[in-house]
Amino acid sequence: MSDSSSFYITTPIYYPSDVPHIGHGYTTVAVDTLARWHRQSGDDTWMLTGTDEHGQKMLRAAAANNVTPQEWVDRLVAEAWFPQLTTLDVANDDFIRTTQQRHEDRVQKFVQAIYDRGYIYAGEYEALYCVGCEEFKPESEIVDGTGPFEGLKVCAIHSKPLELLQEKNYFFKLSEFQDRLLELYKTEPDFIRPESARNEVISFVRSGLKDLSISRSAFDWGIKVPWDEQHVIYVWVDALLNYATAVGYGEDDEQFARRWPAYHVVGKDILRFHAVIWPAMLMAAGLEVPRGVFAHGWLLVGGEKMSKSKLTGIAPTEITDVFGSDAYRFYFLSAIAFGHDGSFSWEDLAARYQAELANGFGNLASRTIAMIQKYFDGVIPAASDYTEGDLAIQTIVADAAANADAAIERFRIDEAIASIWTIVEALNGYITENEPWALAKDEANRARLGTVLYTAAEGLRALAVLLSPVMPQSTAKLWNALGAADSLGALPEQPLREAGAWGVLVPGTTVQPLEPLFPRVEATA
Template identity: 90%
Template sequence: MTSGGSFYITTPIYYPSDVPHIGHGYTTVAVDTLARWHRQAGDDTWMLTGTDEHGQKMLRAAAANGVTPQEWVDKLVTESWFPLLTTLDVANDDFIRTTQQRHEERVQQFVQAIYDRGYIYAGEYEALYCVGCEEFKPESEIVDGTGAFEGLKVCAIHSKPLELLQEKNYFFKLSEFQDKLLELYRTQPDFIRPESARNEVVSFVKNGLKDLSISRSAFDWGIQVPWDERHVIYVWVDALLNYATAVGYGNDAEQFDRRWPAYHVVGKDILRFHAVIWPAMLMAAGLEVPRGVFAHGWLLVGGEKMSKSKLTGIAPTEITDVFGSDAYRFYFLSAIAFGQDGSFSWEDLAARYQAELANGFGNLASRTIAMIERYFDGVVPAAGEYTDGDLAVQKTVADAARAADAAIERFRIDEAIAAVWTIVDALNGYITENEPWALAKDAENRARLSTVLYTAAEGLRALAVLLSPVIPAATAKLWVALGADGALGALVDQPLREAGAWGLLPAGTTVQQLAPLFPRVESA
């Protein structure tokens, strides 16, 4: 993406019927890191997250708790979902709630528009419905129950009995978009990533699409169908539209033209909604399809997909209270290949925290600044003549910056971090090899010592910029300790795609003491 282009990226809007677990946090920090990277690279960036608050599941949860659905969702969002963003240091530009007036009015406008264009008709429907998924289940996701549910049809995802629903509904002519969707996937091979997700969607659409029931009349917790007050709009249609309503669809044409289309990052279990139903709805309305849909894998705990019902859900604060938000962000974004399933374990988290963050990056920062304080009274020395070893570090920095930006373009945050980490490893090796503490013993080596410590400090300057989208708190502390805020301005204002250039930290800058960026964790 060229600098200055528009980059609009979304998380799924989360269903707040329960408290957030580390899977929700994983998606959110991934999108936040991509947004921070593009924002700092000078792209016109907008990050959206939010909550999906309608539907039968929410209605039932509210009734079980003796409150109205609106009271119930207000409580959940305020007590659990807003705090998640603070806990994980997320810099989103907007937070949409599907119960907001700005959303509800524009959803009605959109549905009316595709009705007027002839893509919606009335019909009768009878099918097995899963309240957990808020979805009429396809044959492939219906299985025979066992144990207490023997003799019943159950949802393959939730293992709970399905309900047979018979309703007069409105239908969206999804079947008419089969060829157009296949053409989209063919002409834009990157529309769905990774490739495994793309293949799954192509094969699903090739098997034929059925028209989609887009209204419900058995309950009223939802957005009214504009031409028939007895019906509410199906929760998934309402939810998908948030990506358009949040950036001005139907209300602010200038904002909508500036932001739309979006990149969507979703868990692979909701891929079909985003890669099949959503682009078809947009085509029906005569709007541009999204820029792309990226499906990440599941987080597994003890080999099982995380869920509250199976007690594998872990609250993000269980990790951040011990290791901090930076460690949470770094661990999930570097330890898991983005797009594939990944396993979480406390042992792996503790080991990576110690080896990579504390010993690798944190120690490099502390000892470089301590040596500048000790040998040069806290003033960054000027580099003298560069040797091959010094030039090799400069090449590593330039190559890493380029490779990381290219990896971010592919939505591979893990590969971007791995590229940047080659600088950490190179600088640690460089200090070990050059032994500044030995050079400091002989005045004749003063010029060499200056070059070595300038090289280490300038390498840290590049690391602070390149890692700031991933670990914003630690890099902000390092930036101040390097004296870079005074010399170069705020960290968030440093142009990210120029971070690999050499010689940006001016000699003569005064460093400040740096407390350990990643302190020892006793309970790990």
């Protein structure tokens, strides 16, 4: 593996033939949270997302809308895909489009390189093709049609008839990499995660790999094969290469050396492309394979995978317009075990918003700030002698920070949030147990009251730092309310791996009024 210290992480590049749904948003905020965590930990971080704009499906969608393919993708990206990043508070470093010249030129260089190295040959191909998947389907994903498609072969994923294609194409010698791939999976057990995904890929590769058709000659919406302009490069080969072209492959050697290799987070339905074809292509080019591929599960609505074609697609704005972007990010990243399928329901979202965000975290923040304003004229008091209960809070904070960082290293964002949430629960219990409102009635308890409220405020300081990659808006409001921006600097500058240290918040700092972080909402299904 590379000795590069860069943390380079990517989303899949999305196929913008339709507008984004919450499944796309789920992947993007997960990658953004991982990137924010590493960035705020001082790691040399780079986050890439983008759109995959070539292929037959895009060509047909453009024709159906009476525009050119380029006009079609330009409209979709401008009106739907760029705005999604703002809607969900995504802080990506780059956005690549496969129709950009920088990408097209570098893809041709890569394909030419593996052609020159003897890994591409000409041949004829006849197979069943799914336009929806943009893929020649393996036997395991071809089923007999029913109903209106009875007597036809259909795609097991899209349930739509497959097309029999017969073309003279160029082929990549994927079959030659079977043993090298199996050795990679053996020597780098974390290359594919979670384990269920790893096992699936190993089983697939052991069953035998066939050479891959990497060009199409039946249409021209794509990147030209450099040695034969009658062909365009297969859309999946074009798309996979974005991860390398975006960081300078073939043009900016210094940038490429700094960033590559990457971590890829993908939906499990495109795992094989990323864990089999992509590393084989890199091996063929003499380049390092990715650092790792993490396959997350599907979002299910009413028991079905999120899909526009099946009318289960929900736009992110349908949620953010009601609950806000922080709640969107928190819900999907905490309610679903990352790497597993998860079900979405409005009822569950509303219940978690109320219980965990409004009543749990939000109420903790507002009442702590309010009590400092009421009992100490808005100035954070100093702590005096710590009791066993106070020290227990300090231990919980330190452990939560360490456990959350370890969970992020495993790409388990849900486990990281669960660790951080132990602070919320502990502080709410701590305030209930210590009753600062009762302590305030007797001047003799003044020092104890100060210790209790400093403990609560310092716990909130740690929460603001730890939760900022997940919920950047509400934590920024809390940070400002604690007066921490003036005494400690901006929230994104706080070293995240040191968030569990105790005594960072400066006594004497003036707090500011805090509006409810998570206001009551009237959720509509």
